[in-house]
Amino acid sequence: MIPAAFEYHRPKDMAGVLAVLEEHGDDARVMAGGHSLIPMMKLRMADVPHLIDLQDVGGLSDIDVQSDTIRIGALVTQHDIITNDALTAVAPILREAALQIADPQVRYMGTVGGNVANGDPGNDMPGLMQCLDASFTLVGPNGERTVAAREFYEAAYMTAREDDEVLTAVVIPVPSGGYAYEKQKRKIGDYATAAAAVQLIKQGDTCVHAAIAMTNLSDTPIFSEDAGAALIGTSLDDAALKAAVAAMLNDIDPTEDNRGPIAFKKHVAGVILRRAIERAWSRA
Amino acid sequence: MKDELDNREERVANLKGMGCSRKRVEDARFTQGKGNYVDDIKLDGMLFGDFVRSPYAHARIKSINTEAALQVPGVLAVLTAADLAPLGLHWMPTLAGDKQMVLADGKVLFQGQEVAFVVAEDRYAAADGIEAVEVEYEELPVIVNPFESLKSDVVLREDLDPKAPGAHGPRKHHNHIFTWEAGDKETTQEVISNAEVVAEESMYYHRTHPCPLETCGCVASMDKVNGKLTLWGTFQAPHAIRTVVSLISGIEEHNIRVISPDIGGGFGNKVGAYPGYVCSVVASIVTGKPVKWIEDRMDNLMTTAFARDYHMTGKISATKEGKITGLHCQVVADHGGFDACADPTKFPAGFMNICTGSYDIPTAYLEVDGVYTNKAPGGVSYRCSFRVTEAVYFIERMIEVLAIKLNMDAAELRRINFIKKEQFPYKAALGWEYDSGDYHTAWDKALKTVDYEGLRKEQAERVEAFKRGETRKIMGIGLSFFTEIVGAGPVKNCDILGLGMFDSCEIRIHPTGSAIARLGTISQGQGHATTFAQILASEIGLPADSITIEEGDTDTAPYGLGTYGSRSTPVAGAATAMAGRKIRAKAQMIAAYLLEVHDNDVEFDVDRFVVKGAPERFKTMKEIAFAAYNQAIPGLEPGLEAVSYYDPPNMTYPFGAYVCVMDIDVDTGVPEIRRFYALDDCGTRINPMIIEGQVHGGLTEALAVALGQEIAYDDMGNVKTGTLMDFFLPTAWEVPNYETDFTVTPSPHHPIGAKGVGESPHVGGVPCFSNAVQDAFRPFGNTHTNMPHDHWRIWRTANELGLHS
Numbered sequence A: 001m002i003p004a005a006f007e008y009h010r011p012k013d014m015a016g017v018l019a020v021l022e023e024h025g026d027d028a029r030v031m032a033g034g035h036s037l038i039p040m041m042k043l044r045m046a047d048v049p050h051l052i053d054l055q056d057v058g059g060l061s062d063i064d065v066q067s068d069t070i071r072i073g074a075l076v077t078q079h080d081i082i083t084n085d086a087l088t089a090v091a092p093i094l095r096e097a098a099l100q101i102a103d104p105q106v107r108y109m110g111t112v113g114g115n116v117a118n119g120d121p122g123n124d125m126p127g128l129m130q131c132l133d134a135s136f137t138l139v140g141p142n143g144e145r146t147v148a149a150r151e152f153y154e155a156a157y158m159t160a161r162e163d164d165e166v167l168t169a170v171v172i173p174v175p176s177g178g179y180a181y182e183k184q185k186r187k188i189g190d191y192a193t194a195a196a197a198v199q200l201i202k203q204g205d206t207c208v209h210a211a212i213a214m215t216n217l218s219d220t221p222i223f224s225e226d227a228g229a230a231l232i233g234t235s236l237d238d239a240a241l242k243a244a245v246a247a248m249l250n251d252i253d254p255t256e257d258n259r260g261p262i263a264f265k266k267h268v269a270g271v272i273l274r275r276a277i278e279r280a281w282s283r284a
Numbered sequence B: 001m002k003d004e005l006d007n008r009e010e011r012v013a014n015l016k017g018m019g020c021s022r023k024r025v026e027d028a029r030f031t032q033g034k035g036n037y038v039d040d041i042k043l044d045g046m047l048f049g050d051f052v053r054s055p056y057a058h059a060r061i062k063s064i065n066t067e068a069a070l071q072v073p074g075v076l077a078v079l080t081a082a083d084l085a086p087l088g089l090h091w092m093p094t095l096a097g098d099k100q101m102v103l104a105d106g107k108v109l110f111q112g113q114e115v116a117f118v119v120a121e122d123r124y125a126a127a128d129g130i131e132a133v134e135v136e137y138e139e140l141p142v143i144v145n146p147f148e149s150l151k152s153d154v155v156l157r158e159d160l161d162p163k164a165p166g167a168h169g170p171r172k173h174h175n176h177i178f179t180w181e182a183g184d185k186e187t188t189q190e191v192i193s194n195a196e197v198v199a200e201e202s203m204y205y206h207r208t209h210p211c212p213l214e215t216c217g218c219v220a221s222m223d224k225v226n227g228k229l230t231l232w233g234t235f236q237a238p239h240a241i242r243t244v245v246s247l248i249s250g251i252e253e254h255n256i257r258v259i260s261p262d263i264g265g266g267f268g269n270k271v272g273a274y275p276g277y278v279c280s281v282v283a284s285i286v287t288g289k290p291v292k293w294i295e296d297r298m299d300n301l302m303t304t305a306f307a308r309d310y311h312m313t314g315k316i317s318a319t320k321e322g323k324i325t326g327l328h329c330q331v332v333a334d335h336g337g338f339d340a341c342a343d344p345t346k347f348p349a350g351f352m353n354i355c356t357g358s359y360d361i362p363t364a365y366l367e368v369d370g371v372y373t374n375k376a377p378g379g380v381s382y383r384c385s386f387r388v389t390e391a392v393y394f395i396e397r398m399i400e401v402l403a404i405k406l407n408m409d410a411a412e413l414r415r416i417n418f419i420k421k422e423q424f425p426y427k428a429a430l431g432w433e434y435d436s437g438d439y440h441t442a443w444d445k446a447l448k449t450v451d452y453e454g455l456r457k458e459q460a461e462r463v464e465a466f467k468r469g470e471t472r473k474i475m476g477i478g479l480s481f482f483t484e485i486v487g488a489g490p491v492k493n494c495d496i497l498g499l500g501m502f503d504s505c506e507i508r509i510h511p512t513g514s515a516i517a518r519l520g521t522i523s524q525g526q527g528h529a530t531t532f533a534q535i536l537a538s539e540i541g542l543p544a545d546s547i548t549i550e551e552g553d554t555d556t557a558p559y560g561l562g563t564y565g566s567r568s569t570p571v572a573g574a575a576t577a578m579a580g581r582k583i584r585a586k587a588q589m590i591a592a593y594l595l596e597v598h599d600n601d602v603e604f605d606v607d608r609f610v611v612k613g614a615p616e617r618f619k620t621m622k623e624i625a626f627a628a629y630n631q632a633i634p635g636l637e638p639g640l641e642a643v644s645y646y647d648p649p650n651m652t653y654p655f656g657a658y659v660c661v662m663d664i665d666v667d668t669g670v671p672e673i674r675r676f677y678a679l680d681d682c683g684t685r686i687n688p689m690i691i692e693g694q695v696h697g698g699l700t701e702a703l704a705v706a707l708g709q710e711i712a713y714d715d716m717g718n719v720k721t722g723t724l725m726d727f728f729l730p731t732a733w734e735v736p737n738y739e740t741d742f743t744v745t746p747s748p749h750h751p752i753g754a755k756g757v758g759e760s761p762h763v764g765g766v767p768c769f770s771n772a773v774q775d776a777f778r779p780f781g782n783t784h785t786n787m788p789h790d791h792w793r794i795w796r797t798a799n800e801l802g803l804h805s
């Protein structure tokens, strides 16, 4: 498990990053925490002749909580998410989800930007960001643009980000209502067998807003608009929960792997979603 | 003369001898990162070797082109079978009487098999070199199922004459390795066919892997000036490795020095000889430089030393009241591409014939067929004595299955069939003579401690609540009572490659009353430097803190067969006590001389010899040690040293009673261990703290195996669990709080009565965890489901029993 030889770049600013990307095109890749990329390089499944370490680029490590938006710099680590009280106060689902990623050692290194940019269907943050309707800020040779998380994922490891663009921040509208991030995994350090992110708003006895996204149950995260819609206008009775689960099952497309066969995954996805909805509702 | 430690209790405590929870002397360096493992060894000019491995499970090798690899900067050589053939080293003997390719000779038989060995200036260049070696393969049909293998026309081992017998007798088919039998076939079949009650079950004990934290590796250094080969390695049996290296290389044994430095866990993975060792030695001879080879995690999981892979079919017969009358066990053993099982020569299925367990079963029969498939070779005893985990799992499942058939409580069924205390030494139907045991006492203590009846009541209430729809969690009570067979073993029936399985200890007492003792074993984390010093402290009356224990260097340590199968304490521990007694015998003569009395007029008392009836007249062992080096004692040689080679008269038979309480979420298949109680009887307890540590470790590996740890193959022979993402290695998070307990039934034939404990918790733990899962489903109609009980398989059981509708 030794990577092929590569050139290591450590630019001091974004212009430097973009210059290396422009010069080497496909042969260059940025690295944030390295905890997805380096294992792939060691397995020689990723060939990266030019590795650009982002660590010295300033301005990417802040968590900025405003009255209606939260801006998380790409280099903010999962550990930073867990320990930031201001963030937890307004969007507790981020902490609940981050605590279920890998283990402390990985979380000290793994970044939010890397997690959402990676495009691995196993990553937890893409689904979470879809649930929260976040958008990603991308910077490239032609300047800055924004892509909604719900539009970002095309297939496994394929995203709307161009090869010469860098993801600089995740911008999240401050969520309100009840939340839950529910994940089943085989052990600490494992990716999800099934995970659900749920955010909902309750008015009186009625659900007026519901956003639901699922993780590791397709080759991309799945934002299930229909599942959310099935809850809106209901008081989350059993029929509504069943409808939401059915809608979600319609949207996911799991494959068999060591975690289990498709029937199992679908069943667990339903159970996990139900639990997430119930927990979110109890907090709404 | 008044000794400063006049108080006897204080003098005993000062020794830190047997029975004391002495802190581990090894931990000072381990906890500070100051251990010295094989990969820490760095020698001037050292090269690094690594393997080109086969991506296919079965393929013919059409060609190997090394030209491009030799152009890679830093690559010095690429060895293939063609290079080793002139030396006769392209194949090597296995511990099981078979032979194994060192480098692929015309074909490959499992994924990950060693095809070429790239030698480079560092491991980075070696990795690049591997990429550049071009191998042309022609795929062959793959067989991953031993039953299919026995029917297949595909010949896996073209090197073997299909008609010629193997190392263990006739072969029935070109993919068959051996048939091994124990017990009385006819009587057993007769008893079973005439029995009042018969329970039958087929079970698969899946393939898994010991997965020590440190992988296998070595450094070979051939000194061409003095003709000496030094080989550092992760060897659980350094002396045997020296002999094997000598036999296959032709280098005289005195010119080979094998050193096992600190070892980061073995669990059986490091008993065998691997192609990496041979290639490193050859590469060092060829290049004249030291060569290091270290497996990475994937190499380790995929190629060295799998464990288990036993397909077992059982029949157990009983009277209507539950008295067992007969046991029939048939095994198809998947050995992979080469038979490289690490068992004593005469036991190709290890001690599987301990499968009558802790029960008084009058008639039994066992038949094991070994089979070749396209999987990695190995077949090691993963934290157990040879195949004992399989045997104990088999009988502890058969007991449960019989209990279901009889509609009886499984704890009670065990109780009425236990071998009784007064039956020891007990001769079992399959041949072993159990040394000692008191099973009823241990069982009653365990059941009482966990409030077994209360648990059963709670379980029954839970079943009702589940049926009423009030909970989705069911509850299982896992029971297991195990008897291990460890301490191999008596030279008359135990050898490995013809080397008798004795062990040894050599002691030197220094003039100032401290000592060094060297043993033929090697610690891999068991804490030998701590416990063996304690045995000696009690035997020779010098403080454990003044005794250095050294193992693992064949130039200095006496010959021994190493550490595995819980044999260190039963065999080398006995040698230590016996050598200590020789020291004491000489010390007695020295003391008598100094005290001017007859030899028989002094007696040993903790740390001194006293004149009988006049305890104020004494010589401490410290004084005696000095006298041994400064007095001319008539009739006695100077010095105080002893050596003992111990050939054990019998195995030892530790036992234990385990209970696991588990809750299972039927919707997700997630098990939660609420309680785990482990009572171990390992005879005399040398260091209770170390015993507890061993029990925790063994139980954790048992949990792993029972709940998910597996080496799985797809139909093409690809390993599906080649990384720690998929191969389950539990962390502190997955592990419950263990409650440990004990009874003490010493071994009557062991000098200090100790039986060994390092593997018991694994052996007893696996069926206990598994039985907990199975017991949870028993009220809903389950009889047996195979391990590993990972989430989806537990879910499948629930699903098949209709618990999701």
Ligand SMILES: Cc1cc2nc3c(=O)[nH]c(=O)nc-3n(C[C@H](O)[C@H](O)[C@H](O)COP(=O)(O)OP(=O)(O)OC[C@H]3O[C@@H](n4cnc5c(N)ncnc54)[C@H](O)[C@@H]3O)c2cc1C
Pocket (backbone or CB within 6 Å): A029, A030, A031, A032, A033, A034, A035, A036, A037, A038, A039, A054, A074, A100, A101, A102, A103, A106, A109, A110, A111, A112, A113, A114, A115, A117, A118, A122, A123, A124, A125, A165, A166, A167, A168, A189, A190, A191, A192
């Ligand atoms: C043992 C283990 C267990 C894990 N378990 C989980 C888990 O349960 N859930 C989970 O979500 N994750 C898990 N991970 C992954 C971990 O969270 C990673 O850290 C994360 O996926 C990637 O973040 P990173 O900063 O390490 O990215 P890197 O590894 O540095 O990069 C990943 C990819 O994203 C690209 N990239 C990174 N930053 C940017 C950027 N700013 N702009 C554009 N492209 C970028 C890189 O080029 C690369 O292709 C696990 C990792 C390990 C090693």
